[in-house]
Amino acid sequence: MTPATMELPVIGTEPRERADAARNRRRILAAAQRLFAEKGVQCTSMDAIAAEAGVGKGTLFRRFGDRATLALAVLDESERELQEALLHGPPPVGPGAPPCMRLVGFGAAMLDRLEAHLDLLLDAELHSAGGFLRSEPYMVHWLHVRMLVEQARPNCDVDYTTDVLLGALSAQVFAHQRRVRHMPLERLKDGYADLVGKMMTA
Numbered sequence: 256m257t258p259a260t261m262e263l264p265v266i267g268t269e270p271r272e273r274a275d276a277a278r279n280r281r282r283i284l285a286a287a288q289r290l291f292a293e294k295g296v297q298c299t300s301m302d303a304i305a306a307e308a309g310v311g312k313g314t315l316f317r318r319f320g321d322r323a324t325l326a327l328a329v330l331d332e333s334e335r336e337l338q339e340a341l342l343h344g345p346p347p348v349g350p351g352a353p354p355c356m357r358l359v360g361f362g363a364a365m366l367d368r369l370e371a372h373l374d375l376l377l378d379a380e381l382h383s384a385g386g387f388l389r390s391e392p393y394m395v396h397w398l399h400v401r402m403l404v405e406q407a408r409p410n411c412d413v414d415y416t417t418d419v420l421l422g423a424l425s426a427q428v429f430a431h432q433r434r435v436r437h438m439p440l441e442r443l444k445d446g447y448a449d450l451v452g453k454m455m456t457a
Contacts, residue, residue, distance in 0.1 A: 276318075282308040283315060287329050296326065296374045323382040326375045327390060333368060334392045340364060341399055354407035355455045361400065362424060362447035369429045370440055376426040397421060407455045416454055423450060 286308035290299040301322055305315040319325040327334075346352035347360030369376060380387045387393060401417040408416070422428070424447070432438045 279308075279310055279314055280318060283310060283318065283325070284329055284331075287325055291326075291329065291375065296322075296378045301325070321382065323379045323387065326379040327387075327392065330372055330375055330379070330392075333372060337364060337368060338395060341395075354403040355451060358400065358403050358407070358420065358451045358455070359448045361396075361403070362420075362451065363444045365396075365424045366429070366440060366443050366447065369424070369426060370433075373426060373430060373433070377430055380426045393421075404455075411454075420451065420454070423447060 283304065287299070287304050290304055290307055294303075299322075301315060302312060304325070305312045308315070315325075319328060340348045341361070343349060347356040348364050350357075352360065379390075397417060400420055401413055404411070404416050404420070405413045429443070432443060433440070
């Protein structure tokens, strides 16, 4: 089965948890979300999250490993919404539009998500020791973009082009553009649409 025809994996399909493990997970995620909102991601330690959730540090680290993994877990709901839009939503993000239009729609959706959750996405990307690029959400995005690139321009280096298009949507690039260069969000969406157009017709 090629990546172009591969069924996209959907997050949240892991085996059913024990009741106590599920309860601890919910408490940890709720505590992390509260502290991230109150203090900011960078100022919230794993020790503080464990204390807020009322669980041992060992429980927290066994479940999530590090703060970057926990940040991705807190973003689970927005990731589910994005994947639902990719699989079943209206065009141009969902099925029914030409591949180039879907790539532009995907970029706009990702930029909106970065705008809404930048600190969490930045932490997940920067502090995962490379794990972010191997995470399930990133691989779903990669497979989706690869499928559309292959449909739009099958004779290009599909994998490389996919990496370039996703690289332009990284949290680090977005943070620099928005917070250092003060580029408006609509300018970034227009720029991404122009990038897709040039790469798909070169």
